[in-house]
Amino acid sequence: MNPYSTTSPPPRPWWKTTPALLGLLALVALIGALSIGLGLLVMIAAMVAVWVLPAWRWYARLGATVGAFFLLLISAGVSGQLDNSGTGKSEAREQDAKPADVANAGGTPSPDASNTPEVADYTGKPLDEAEKRARAAGLTPGRHDAADEDRAIIMRSGWTVCFQKADTTAKSIDFAAVKTGEPCPEKDGGPLPWPAMPDLVGDTYTTAVEELAQAGIGLDRVTLDDVYLDIDAPTAEEAAEEGDEWRVCFQTPDEDTKVTSSTTVRLDLGKWTDADLVQDCPSAKDTTYKIPADDPDYNDNDSDDNSTTGVGGSADDNSSSSGGSTGGSGSAGVVHPGSYCSPPGATGVTKKGTPMVCGPGSDGRDRWHS
DSSP, X not given: OOTTOOOOOOOOOGGGSHHHHHHHHHHHHHHHHHOHHHHHHHHHXXXXXXXXXXXXXXXXXXXXXXXXXXXXXXXXXHTTGGGTTTTTHHHHHHHHHXXXXXXXXTSSOOTTOOSSOOOOOOTTSBHHHXXXXXXXXXXXXEEEXXXXXXXXXXXXXXXXXXXXXXXXXXXXXXXXXXXXXXOOOSSTXXXXXXXXXXXXXXXXXXXXXXXXXXXXXXXXXXXXXXXXXXXXXXXHHHHHHTTTTEEEEEXXXXXXXXXXXXXXXEEXXXXXXXXXXXXXXXXXXXXXOSSGGGOHHHHHHHHHHHHHHSSSSOHHHHHTSSSTTTSSSOEEXXXXXXXXXXXXXXXXXXXTOOEEEEEEOTTSXXXXXX
16 A cells, blocks of 8 residues: 555445444344354354454454353343253143143133142252243242351252242242252251261260261261371271270360361271270370380380389299299289280289280280280
């Protein structure tokens, strides 16, 4: 083009102008409200036109593309296209019309027939499904939080209907829902009846499971852990097999705490039988060995004690024993279970009078055991 020419360039065709393109984008929303499939085709045509025809900058074209997509979604959502409300609509209307058709089958109207359609019961169903069926029945659905928290309902598939109130005159129905997994309140707008955590400390695992079930707390919500430094946490199956030997030492949350959908329930278990040396819960978690011989400090103390008192007992006891710890297999008097001993085969008794014998322990070294 000659820069000194005074001749103006020819006008652009109207279908390449900005107003024409904006009108095409608006047409996407209009057609999308009627049919999401047809609206999608119009949107694709609009996108091709936006990127080919006008002399827009790249960010303007990108903005127009994103805007057209959201226009299609909004228009389809407002008109109910995203809920597939057209599917089964004729079937629902036929079911609602059946009472009137049957009443008029003989050609004479029934005196008890009502023109008001019977509204189905949608309680217990996912909110999105309930709204879809209500639209198919010719009702306009509304929704609100059934709890007293007045929460906004955004993802309807994650909510469950607790109550419904229909107005057949206005052809509308209002759903009161809670988040899926939450218990329904006793009445619309009431507090959620979350279960309270029972006091389980000191109970066997078998008893704890029964109390949790009575409180309405499922085992799928419960995590198990151990309280000892040398014992691994049991699985739920392992704890159930020996439910009378595992006992609850600590629990989370505390007694009477509301167990909501986000609450972590944990039981810290200890295990013992009448033959175990430790039969009490520790004062704190991960501070105690179930087998005292596994405690390094315990072994050191026993070694010091044995160097001065012989085989786990007192000097007087060993001096009066036949053979003691210096030779032969005799009686060592009063001994401490789990401590080092010699010679193998020697016998002794605990302070409670339980017979003990000197033999290889779990670590391969000779220790006193029953």
